[in-house]
Amino acid sequence: MAxxxxxxxxxxxxxxxxVDDSLIDRKxxxxxxxxxxxxxxxxxxGRRALQFLGLEEGEKAVEFDSxxxxxxxxxxxxxxxxGYELLKKIKGSSTFREIPxxxxxxxxxxxxxxxxxxxxxxxxxxxxxxxxxxxxxxNYMLAExxxxxxxxxxxxxxxxx
Numbered sequence: 001m002a003x004x005x006x007x008x009x010x011x012x013x014x015x016x017x018x019v020d021d022s023l024i025d026r027k028x029x030x031x032x033x034x035x036x037x038x039x040x041x042x043x044x045x046g047r048r049a050l051q052f053l054g055l056e057e058g059e060k061a062v063e064f065d066s067x068x069x070x071x072x073x074x075x076x077x078x079x080x081x082x083g084y085e086l087l088k089k090i091k092g093s094s095t096f097r098e099i100p101x102x103x104x105x106x107x108x109x110x111x112x113x114x115x116x117x118x119x120x121x122x123x124x125x126x127x128x129x130x131x132x133x134x135x136x137x138x139n140y141m142l143a144e145x146x147x148x149x150x151x152x153x154x155x156x157x158x159x160x161x
Contacts, residue, residue, distance in 0.1 A: 013039040014141045019049045019074035019086065020104070025127065029073060029104075032134040038141070041069075046081030046089075049074065055093055069099055071141050073125075076105035076112065084116055091120040100140040104129060 016038050020026045026042045033040045043049050050056040053069070072090060076083040083103045090096045100122040105112065113124040122140045125133045 013037060014070045015039045015041065015068055016141070017049060017052065017069045017072045018042045019044075019046060019072065019078070019083070021045055021075060021078040025075065025104075025129075029129055029134075032129060032131055033073075035131065036134055036138070046074070046078055046083065046086035049086055050081075050089060053090070053093075053096060055089060055096070069096075071100050071102065071137065073102045073104060073137070076103050076107075076116070084112075084119065087116060087119055087121055102137060102140070 014037075016033050018026060018029045018033065018040055020029065020042070021044050023044075026044065030040045030042050041052065043052055047056065049072070072086075074083040074086050081089075083105075087101050087103065090099065090101055097120075101120065102123045102125060103113075103116045103121045104125045104127055106127040108126045116124055123137065
């Protein structure tokens, strides 16, 4: 399974599951999230995200207790399962439906954005993802963390420039 999780487990960090089939886009979102002191696990497909969460038929979550996810950010266009289909699976799960899901796309198509938001996405980001976009996600991450008493430090001093 192509999972990139180079942070050590740390219950004091927000854990974001980033899903994108593009290696470059995955690296960009990983870097931006890490700048904001978040723990990032990156996978390359919707199917791998479901495997990681333990939602794929016959799969168990990968050490889920130490890999609790506070936010899922996913690309819209991916081969196999797109971001909208992944969103529907997550929101259809009794275990994961409360986790905020943010969709990213390089295309700014209003009908697609509306469809994702109506299905339960917290936000829709048009690529390329910028540090200001990640800072906007702070609200979703902090709202989720109020339940778990975890903080994500997003300070102006941690800017890429």
